[in-house]
């Protein structure tokens with residue numbers, strides 16, 4: 001199976017071009033994701049991304065975490081898919097749509113004179129804020145309410161966070177110092193809490209100024225990663241909802257793997273993400 005390894009700020013995936021490659025049966029895809037992602041016996045990545053034709057958008061992306069679970073969206077993956085389909089001329093325009101399980105988004109590539117794409121902007125669409133849209137468990141009318149700085153009980157402990165869906169779920173915690181955040185201890189506890197029937201990604205952020213924040217993440221299905229694009233979008237939305245940042249400002253999110261520029265626009269309430277997309281290598285994977 002031919003593959004391309006790409007990353008956005010160190011959040012790496014094995015990309016399979018399903019315009020050209022025939023894929024294993026549907027039920028074998030989760031196991032394939034686990035195998036290719038293994039750094040010792042596979043290629044090594046945070047998961048597997050399939051680039052496919054779409055009937056309702058210009059192209060389609062499917063994302064598998066490195067535990068084999070399928071995700072509904074991936075911000076860093078979207079930028080890499082946009083780079084790939086533009087450079088391989090599957091689209092011949094700089095603005096085009098990408099279908100994900102979490103909805104359709106619009107990508108804008110910024111090609112160099114030679115046609116290479118190093119940076120991509122994505123209109124990530126509307127954040128979903130209602131408890132039932134995460135999804136998160138709750139009672140009656142609360143299901144239609146947003147979860148902003150809400151204290152929730154998980155395994156006997158109280159956790160205070162803001163929940164934002166960017167097609168996939170995120171629980172955002174404000175902390176004093178991201179370097180000291182309990183990413184590897186609280187991350188998996190919140191990820192797997194009963195409260196989240198589908199699990200959740202977990203972000204820890206600290207506000208540095210009106211236009212800057214530090215960020216660390218525990219990703220659902222992948223654990224600690226160097227970056228999470230949808231997580232950075234959710235972090236900015238959470239900061240605005242908590243009065244710690246403003247709409248219409250370009251906010252630099254400092255992730256472990258580098259920076260993303262995120263803006264929540266008041267014009268249409270869409271969230272915009274701008275950042276790098278990098279090709280690491282291409283090769284042939286021998287399935288075994």
Ligand SMILES: N[C@@H](CCC[C@H](N)C(=O)O)C(=O)O
Nearest residue numbers: 071074075076168228229230
């Ligand atoms: N790394 C991604 C998100 C990947 C999916 C996530 N772990 C989930 O299960 O929702 C990003 O850049 O957004």
